[in-house]
Amino acid sequence: MRITHSMAHAGMAVLAGCLLVSHADIGDSLPNPFPQLIHLFQEDEGNLKRYYRFGHSKLDQERLGQFYQDYQARLNEIPFDRLAQDGRVDYLLFQNHLERELWQLSYAKERVTEVGEWLGFAPLITDLVEKKRRAIPVDSQAAATVLNALSQSIAGSRNAVVKKGEGLSQVHANRVVRLAKGLRRDLSDWYRFYKGYDPSFEWWNEVPYKAVEEVFTDFLDVLGKRVGDDDVVVGDPIGREALLEALRREFIAYTPEELIAIAEKEYAWCAREWKRAAQDLGFEDDWRKALNHVKSLHVAPGDQPALIKELADEAVTFLEARDLVTIPPVCKETWRMEMMSAARQKVNPYFTGGEVISVSFPTDQMAHEDKLMSLRGNNRHFCKATVHHELIPGHHLQIYMQERHRAYRKLFRTPFLVEGWALYWEMLLWDKNFHSGPEDRVGMLFWRTHRCARIIFSLNFHLGKMSAQECIDYLVENVGHERRNATAEVRRSVQGGYEPLYQAAYMLGGLQFRALRDELVDSGEMSEKAFHDAILLENSIPIDMIRAKLGQKPLKREYVTDWRFYDQEKAAP
Numbered sequence: 001m002r003i004t005h006s007m008a009h010a011g012m013a014v015l016a017g018c019l020l021v022s023h024a025d026i027g028d029s030l031p032n033p034f035p036q037l038i039h040l041f042q043e044d045e046g047n048l049k050r051y052y053r054f055g056h057s058k059l060d061q062e063r064l065g066q067f068y069q070d071y072q073a074r075l076n077e078i079p080f081d082r083l084a085q086d087g088r089v090d091y092l093l094f095q096n097h098l099e100r101e102l103w104q105l106s107y108a109k110e111r112v113t114e115v116g117e118w119l120g121f122a123p124l125i126t127d128l129v130e131k132k133r134r135a136i137p138v139d140s141q142a143a144a145t146v147l148n149a150l151s152q153s154i155a156g157s158r159n160a161v162v163k164k165g166e167g168l169s170q171v172h173a174n175r176v177v178r179l180a181k182g183l184r185r186d187l188s189d190w191y192r193f194y195k196g197y198d199p200s201f202e203w204w205n206e207v208p209y210k211a212v213e214e215v216f217t218d219f220l221d222v223l224g225k226r227v228g229d230d231d232v233v234v235g236d237p238i239g240r241e242a243l244l245e246a247l248r249r250e251f252i253a254y255t256p257e258e259l260i261a262i263a264e265k266e267y268a269w270c271a272r273e274w275k276r277a278a279q280d281l282g283f284e285d286d287w288r289k290a291l292n293h294v295k296s297l298h299v300a301p302g303d304q305p306a307l308i309k310e311l312a313d314e315a316v317t318f319l320e321a322r323d324l325v326t327i328p329p330v331c332k333e334t335w336r337m338e339m340m341s342a343a344r345q346k347v348n349p350y351f352t353g354g355e356v357i358s359v360s361f362p363t364d365q366m367a368h369e370d371k372l373m374s375l376r377g378n379n380r381h382f383c384k385a386t387v388h389h390e391l392i393p394g395h396h397l398q399i400y401m402q403e404r405h406r407a408y409r410k411l412f413r414t415p416f417l418v419e420g421w422a423l424y425w426e427m428l429l430w431d432k433n434f435h436s437g438p439e440d441r442v443g444m445l446f447w448r449t450h451r452c453a454r455i456i457f458s459l460n461f462h463l464g465k466m467s468a469q470e471c472i473d474y475l476v477e478n479v480g481h482e483r484r485n486a487t488a489e490v491r492r493s494v495q496g497g498y499e500p501l502y503q504a505a506y507m508l509g510g511l512q513f514r515a516l517r518d519e520l521v522d523s524g525e526m527s528e529k530a531f532h533d534a535i536l537l538e539n540s541i542p543i544d545m546i547r548a549k550l551g552q553k554p555l556k557r558e559y560v561t562d563w564r565f566y567d568q569e570k571a572a573p
Contacts, residue, residue: 099249180223187212234495263504274290312391353389355396388429426447449478515565
């Protein structure tokens with residue numbers, strides 16, 4: 001459909017009206033200082049992190065720690081009680097962010113210390129790269145002496161792994177590999193900086209540097225045998241205390257064990273719905289037969305882009321017909337599509353989205369079995385929920401709005417909001433009968449069951465109660481994943497690419513939004529559309545803070561959430 005100037009103007013007028021209401025600071029005696037303060041903080045932090053970028057360096061850790069403490073002092077000078085609700089929310093978010101950053105510096109130091117005996121050579125590298133960073137002229141002969149000592153020290157660490165390897169767990173060996181590879185990159189950058197520019201440098205250092213490279217390779221090979229081959233998923237559990245700290249920083253008033261219990265209750269609801277869908281498809285109570293039937297309903301290779309466009313248009317039409325959320329015309333007009341590479345599908349077996357939706361489907365480079373699993377895992381009915389999750393009303397609409405409203409709050413980005421918003425729409429559209437038959441219900445149930453399973457396996461993994469392989473088996477046996485896809489899901493969850501709570505945040509964030517909807521929409525305080533538009537104007541902050549803003553909840557400087565958002569009586573109807 002052609003978008004006219006008047007249509008675009010009308011759409012933005014609706015958003016402008018919402019913005020005026022949400023920004024009202026009636027009776028406020030102190031303008032909100034945080035947009036400017038947070039902008040300055042982000043610019044300063046960016047400079048410092050680009051300069052003090054060696055995570056293993058004591059100097060870097062101390063400098064960043066001092067930076068966060070300096071901003072804490074600036075924050076404490078702001079009179080909290082004179083701020084309007086918007087300012088109080090920003091104050092608490094910034095306070096929480098600074099405390100989180102300081103805790104993470106301390107925690108990272110502990111993680112390095114735990115494996116420090118295997119990285120005794122690290123200070124030699126750190127000293128070289130810190131001198132280069134400060135532009136201290138290199139003493140080529142002295143540098144060669146350091147490199148000679150370094151190769152001996154790395155060889156000592158290598159021999160220690162061989163002799164005492166049983167004392168180095170697979171998890172710790174994997175951590176040492178990551179840290180050692182980072183140190184090796186730092187050393188390589190140092191060497192390339194001088195090589196070819198300082199005539200004496202290469203004469204003194206070429207041979208000792210090659211010796212370091214050789215022994216580094218040997219060291220990593222020995223460690224690799226402790227970890228396993230590239231197909232082995234290891235991960236690095238953070239433990240219960242770190243999980244509790246992470247939950248507190250997300251304004252979640254539950255323990256990991258309580259969240260697992262919530263997921264199990266939601267999973268039980270999914271199991272009941274699986275049986276109903278299986279019966280409607282003629283498979284009695286056998287959900288696996290129903291799932292396998294739906295997995296076979298994929299389009300032919302080459303036809304997936306057309307299906308994605310069809311499903312995206314279907315979702316927008318459904319939303320607009322029911323007036324559920326404002327969709328700016330430019331947002332609706334400008335999403336794009338790309339096909340995901342075979343290599344990337346090893347980590348992301350399904351779609352990712354935003355302005356660009358990246359579509360998983362078999363490529364000519366895949367092995368035959370992998371092609372079949374990709375076809376089955378990205379069938380027509382799985383895609384129905386995936387597309388609106390990634391585009392509209394999910395991530396594309398969400399990111400479009402975040403770039404335009406309270407953009408400074410992107411500093412406080414949380415997966416409970418980002419993924420919770422998209423998952424909430426999966427739940428709401430289920431309730432509004434977006435599905436057009438039992439096959440669609442199976443497709444939507446697969447994802448909802450998967451979100452429950454993500455809480456169960458990811459939290460149990462970080463509690464040390466499940467291994468990575470047990471997580472993979474759990475997804476295959478209890479959700480119905482293809483094993484290749486289950487392996488990719490667990491790999492992306494536990495190998496450091498995502499924060500530990502990320503996978504749990506989908507369902508939990510969706511449940512938070514559902515509870516907030518009960519408070520504000522079902523109570524009659526807001527319409528559905530006003531509720532959804534108001535959330536989009538608050539940016540990517542914890543949902544508990546959105547609740548405080550929209551509900552005008554009393555806030556104190558020492559605020560600690562007590563929101564128990566999961567109503568056992570209303571849960572999983």
